[in-house]
Amino acid sequence: MQLLDRIEKRRFVGREFLLWLWFESEMFExxxxxxxxxxxxxxxEKSFTxxxxxxxxxxxxxxxxxxxxxxxxxxxxxxPEACGLHISWRDQETSFTLKAEQMAFAGLRLPTVLGKDExxxxxxxxxPGKAPPRKKRGPKKSDDESDEAHEAFYERMHLxxxxxxxxxxxxxDFLGLRLGSAGATWSDVVLPALHAWSRGEAKQDADAYxxxxxxxxxxxxxxxxxxxxxxxxx
Amino acid sequence: xxxxxxxxxxxxxxxxxxxxxxxxxKYMRAIRLRALRPLEPDxxxxxxxxWCKVGEPFELxxxxxxxxxxxxxxxxLRTDRWVIPGPLLRRKLREAETAALxxxxxxxxxxxxxxxxxxxVSRKLRRDLVPAMRAADLSWSLEEGIVRFFSLSxxxxxxxxxxxxxxxxxxxxxxxxxxxxERLGLGKAEQAAWESLEPTLLGTVEA
Numbered sequence: 077m078q079l080l081d082r083i084e085k086r087r088f089v090g091r092e093f094l095l096w097l098w099f100e101s102e103m104f105e106x107x108x109x110x111x112x113x114x115x116x117x118x119x120x121e122k123s124f125t126x127x128x129x130x131x132x133x134x135x136x137x138x139x140x141x142x143x144x145x146x147x148x149x150x151x152x153x154x155x156p157e158a159c160g161l162h163i164s165w166r167d168q169e170t171s172f173t174l175k176a177e178q179m180a181f182a183g184l185r186l187p188t189v190l191g192k193d194e195x196x197x198x199x200x201x202x203x204p205g206k207a208p209p210r211k212k213r214g215p216k217k218s219d220d221e222s223d224e225a226h227e228a229f230y231e232r233m234h235l236x237x238x239x240x241x242x243x244x245x246x247x248x249d250f251l252g253l254r255l256g257s258a259g260a261t262w263s264d265v266v267l268p269a270l271h272a273w274s275r276g277e278a279k280q281d282a283d284a285y286x287x288x289x290x291x292x293x294x295x296x297x298x299x300x301x302x303x304x305x306x307x308x309x310x
Numbered sequence: 311x312x313x314x315x316x317x318x319x320x321x322x323x324x325x326x327x328x329x330x331x332x333x334x335x336k337y338m339r340a341i342r343l344r345a346l347r348p349l350e351p352d353x354x355x356x357x358x359x360x361w362c363k364v365g366e367p368f369e370l371x372x373x374x375x376x377x378x379x380x381x382x383x384x385x386x387l388r389t390d391r392w393v394i395p396g397p398l399l400r401r402k403l404r405e406a407e408t409a410a411l412x413x414x415x416x417x418x419x420x421x422x423x424x425x426x427x428x429x430x431v432s433r434k435l436r437r438d439l440v441p442a443m444r445a446a447d448l449s450w451s452l453e454e455g456i457v458r459f460f461s462l463s464x465x466x467x468x469x470x471x472x473x474x475x476x477x478x479x480x481x482x483x484x485x486x487x488x489x490x491x492e493r494l495g496l497g498k499a500e501q502a503a504w505e506s507l508e509p510t511l512l513g514t515v516e517a
Binding site for chain 1: 485
């Protein structure tokens, strides 16, 4: 099978990953963890899109995943296609939309320090009837300005890679559950809890689920990327 | 879509193949060769794509320091396209056809004559217009072998992949659940389960 065919045939895994994030963030009341990152806040916010074929449900709001429509869409066979995520980690807040089938990021807001003034829209733009201030034309940027731009870029990439690393660690844990024990972890541990949660049955025993799922992940080695990063730091 | 400011919207691509030893010089030459050539009204081409400075679509003369940010290679991809408003083209074409018929003393023009007239009118209109421009940034992390392309538009992405592969002679593989799983590394047992994985159904699939 060609690589592109294999990519197409596994796109649904990205949707299941978002479903699992939704489920775990509700189950653990917005506090998830990975072996590499420890505990952090993660919840769905602003936008949530579920779909199956041509049928799409788009929900907007402060906590769209908590709406009745979201669970109803799930029970009608729709799976998450994209969702707005908020992550609170190491005293930093980040939000973005994760697109399941491409594992692509949209609207990623980074807690940058450098180049801050450039990120903010000029206030006058918001005032009707007033033209925005005109930029002075001058010679090409000085070396200092160029250095600042480079530094701001490195900071953005550093923060971007942090967010990607966290999402990848979560995805690795998800794969560990999805594929562990030849699929038995998923069918015996995760799926029953997912079914009960999706039907809104009596509150799940979060501790029992956490224990069983973490035990399943317990014997797994850290992901290759994390091992590489640890090696380069050492 | 900018890489240097504001929020980031991007897709990732993995580079298959290693850069050559003297890649900085080679790549610089290749980038300059494929820098955007602005469209001219009399050109045959109606669309042109090529590299520009990251975040600055009008900067087409690229220097080393514009492109290499330590272990990152940063570029902008700019595409110019002639877009003539339909109603304007139709009106000018009608006027030209009326003038041509009067000059030739005929009632109808042949298909070839009409096509030539349309080409002439389009070319004339292009002299008064400015091509529509779209630009998106790209950042190639040479250390990671990852390209972050700051656009999710399928059309812009297809153009980027084409220009990138022709410039650098390496293949780009788009990020997806499959490629990410492969990159993170699956154990032997996981790989076997991965091969036979079927979708989870929680509800009733709608017809």
